[in-house]
Amino acid sequence: MTEQVMAAIDGSPVSEGVCDYAAWASLALDAPLTFLHVVDNHPQTAEADLSGNIGLGAREHLLEELSHLDEQRAKIAQERGRLMLQAAKERAVEDGVAEPATRQRNGTLVETLDELEEEIRLLVIGKRGETAHQAREHLGSNLERVVRGLHRPILMVPETFKRPERVMIAFDGSKTTRKGVEMLAQSPLFQGIPVHVVIVGAETGDNRSQLDWALKTLRDAGHEAEGAIRAGDVEPTLHAYQEEQNIDLLVMGAYGHSRIRHLLVGSTTTVMLQRAEVPVLLLR
Structure with missing residues (x-):
């Protein structure tokens, strides 16, 4: 199994920095580059349970509607992720990486990285994730859990790439x-x-x-x-x-x-x- 530079991207602005630093690392290490996007079907922002707020007669119909909405939401999230991965791949090619790969998984980022750990030579991840953009100094809980759980080098990067000189x-x-x-x-x-x-x-x-x-x-x-x-x-x-x-x-x-x-x-x-x-x- 070839160890690779793995770059975790989401919809946050820092993903551009992740792409560029990952491309730099892949070229410097002469290691394959894979972009990873994880679709979390259980977002942390819990939605209210509306099913108990209406009459019994309409409850079954509402549950069906909610289930349909969940399906649609999951499809949209997957397609959005697919487009992000394609954009990341194109950006890496522009940076000089010959054949970057992409992977999309369902679940949580922490569990996914735990499963893929043996394939990772270096993980590149953004300082703030998609849900943490509102607080400049907030370190996403995902990143903190990744730091604690992954036994591989982790390169945590800002939004803008600058080739390291010191x-x-x-x-x-x-x-x-x-x-x-x-x-x-x-x-x-x-x-x-x-x-x-x-x-x-x-x-x-x-x-x-x-x-x-x-x-x-x-x-x-x-x-x-x-x-x-x-x-x-x-x-x-x-x-x-x-x-x-x-x-x-x-x-x-x-x-x-x-x-x-x-x-x-x-x-x-x-x-x-x-x-x-x-x-x-x-x-x-």
Whole structure:
């Protein structure tokens, strides 16, 4: 089974960014690209049950009408999704991808990705889904569940594509982030892109040796690499460094027993993701 770049699209404006970043990743990784659209036949906005509000004689007729409406709604959603997938495919071809594939599934995004996990090399997904467009900093609950459940790298992207020119990895010496440095060093995705390694913490001998290891690993693989140790709270410190250095892609370990782990899966789960204006690659 060939692992592929899989891009989850819906009707939100961020889907354009998903298409372009997915095409970039597919070309850089020399991996097949598949666009995925999931038709959720059980939308979260519950409709009122009108069947009990009328006389018994008309109830059966109304239930038939409601059933017919549900069928029509499902057909429209499928056709809408088919058109979105076709548009995404055409956009990817314009971006240089030879033969992007499309898949449409019924169910929920989280369940579908769980089923397809073994086929995924990299998942590209928008920061805000179709139902979250009204709140700029709202991170869709779908995305949060995907981050918690999928054991594959996830590239979370904004609406507008910008080819990454400077990458930053949040590093704490944990097993997950050491694996992240090694992956980043070897990945064709970051070939020729300068890498910044940032440790949030005190200037200690241990932190300095961890940083030196990360920089050596990257430089040995041919990367231009810089490092910094900054004191402060994780999220504002990383955000400040990102702005200062014009970083346009963040790399973070989604799990690992660390301060960064608690940023992503503790009570402040989505702070960094909410505020990031650039793509975030979450490693598992």
